[in-house]
Amino acid sequence: MPKIRPERLTMPVQDPKERRRNFREVALGFTPELAREEAERCIQCKNPFCEDGCPVHVPIREFIDLLQRDDPQGALAAILRTNALPAVCGRVCPQEDQCEKLCVLAKRYQPVAIGRLERYVADLARDAGRAVAPRRPRGPRVAVVGGGPAGLTAAGTLAGFGYRVTLFEALHTVGGVLMYGIPEFRLPKDIVRAEVEGIQALGVEIRTDAVVGQSPTVDELLEEGYEAVFLGTGAGLPRFLHIPGENLDGVYSANEFLTRVNLMGAWRFPEWDTPVRVGRRVAVIGAGNTAMDAVRTALRVGAEEAMIVYRRSPAEMTARHEEYEHAVEEGVQFRFLTNPQRILDDGEGRVRGLEVLTMELGEPDRSGRCRPVPVAGSEHVLAVDTVILALGTSPNPVVSRSLEGLEVAEWGGIRTDEHGATSRLRVYAGGDAVTGAATVILAMGAGKRAAQAIHRDLAQRGEAVGG
Numbered sequence: 001m002p003k004i005r006p007e008r009l010t011m012p013v014q015d016p017k018e019r020r021r022n023f024r025e026v027a028l029g030f031t032p033e034l035a036r037e038e039a040e041r042c043i044q045c046k047n048p049f050c051e052d053g054c055p056v057h058v059p060i061r062e063f064i065d066l067l068q069r070d071d072p073q074g075a076l077a078a079i080l081r082t083n084a085l086p087a088v089c090g091r092v093c094p095q096e097d098q099c100e101k102l103c104v105l106a107k108r109y110q111p112v113a114i115g116r117l118e119r120y121v122a123d124l125a126r127d128a129g130r131a132v133a134p135r136r137p138r139g140p141r142v143a144v145v146g147g148g149p150a151g152l153t154a155a156g157t158l159a160g161f162g163y164r165v166t167l168f169e170a171l172h173t174v175g176g177v178l179m180y181g182i183p184e185f186r187l188p189k190d191i192v193r194a195e196v197e198g199i200q201a202l203g204v205e206i207r208t209d210a211v212v213g214q215s216p217t218v219d220e221l222l223e224e225g226y227e228a229v230f231l232g233t234g235a236g237l238p239r240f241l242h243i244p245g246e247n248l249d250g251v252y253s254a255n256e257f258l259t260r261v262n263l264m265g266a267w268r269f270p271e272w273d274t275p276v277r278v279g280r281r282v283a284v285i286g287a288g289n290t291a292m293d294a295v296r297t298a299l300r301v302g303a304e305e306a307m308i309v310y311r312r313s314p315a316e317m318t319a320r321h322e323e324y325e326h327a328v329e330e331g332v333q334f335r336f337l338t339n340p341q342r343i344l345d346d347g348e349g350r351v352r353g354l355e356v357l358t359m360e361l362g363e364p365d366r367s368g369r370c371r372p373v374p375v376a377g378s379e380h381v382l383a384v385d386t387v388i389l390a391l392g393t394s395p396n397p398v399v400s401r402s403l404e405g406l407e408v409a410e411w412g413g414i415r416t417d418e419h420g421a422t423s424r425l426r427v428y429a430g431g432d433a434v435t436g437a438a439t440v441i442l443a444m445g446a447g448k449r450a451a452q453a454i455h456r457d458l459a460q461r462g463e464a465v466g467g
Helices: 032-039 060-068 072-080 086-092 114-127 149-161 189-201 218-223 254-262 289-300 321-329 398-402 440-460
Strands: 141-145 164-168 205-207 228-231 251-253 281-285 305-309 333-335 338-345 351-364 370-374 380-382 386-389 427-429
Touching (some): 032 114, 060 072, 072 086, 086 189, 086 440, 149 164, 149 228, 149 440, 251 254, 281 289
Parallel strands (some): 228 427
């Protein structure tokens, strides 16, 4: 057996000085030579623990074995058996906390770059113009509400079983957070569109500009003859600090800011109609992946300086380490152990600064992270003219409030069992609408489990495909 190289290969990226002012993809992907060399690091374990860490159970050992055998098309076919969005997952999934964390090599060396290999396989197929023969499912009808990762996965899985699936999306474009929440430089929109086309090729009908909960309601869908409804409506309702000055001109929620840029083309203004204004100095409050996306986007739309303001230390950040590294390389400043108190007015209704307190870490709180404690007399002002709040999101209540008998948690999430069944018969849910804001791959796993549960439950009632 050849000697294993301890370190995995580095993926080529754009130069930081160039990329901080453009929206082209930062990570450039593996070349065929790099992919082949990285694939060879996989030792083809008898028990592939990496697969246990994947929420959609991609056959990792198999697809990497096919890459080792120089069969990328076979590798893609293996991935697509369980994952309908491989090009997306290869870019935005936190593999370091899931499949790669359980890689056997990680006990002594760096894990195999599973996510980067998945991206390589998916991109190679797309660049080759992979054609998918359209299918025409003939089974019972199932409705999927929401065109994000959970809804797309549920729709694709159900179509694969043979159901006639209709996906209802409230916006004019399908993709959910993949389209409005993740910047072009991290997940190009053409890639999302290509993945959606793959779902459509399975026979899924997509209806956009359809706000289920208003017109039509879930009850109306069931009355129209849909045998089951899956709710994958996400968590797009922004949270706020509730401090003075949040209503000033120059304050955005990260949702609004990223949606304007990503989905409405603000970064191309005036070529596109939607403008977005940032000043010279931008402060983004929060330290998750959305905060990193917002602060890096702010640089690209014209900010001279951009900073992260976070009340805890680097150890408590929830952002992926790779995104943090990219932000540092691009010149983002980090103000750790700093807590906003109020946003200051310039006298004309615009932001002129952010008053903050210095913090120190105390005992762990319920989340397990050390609780930040204010340092007495440490008030000071950061001179900024734009503030972006990246504090997390909550589920939008449009659907849940319109559906009588649907149990909802106090914080707004839909209650389900472990398979995605809600308190309403024939209604299922999954993704951020159930858990609150989480990762793309966890939402996909929930959509897949719910689709499988729908198939089982319809079979028990004699209404499944062939039932």
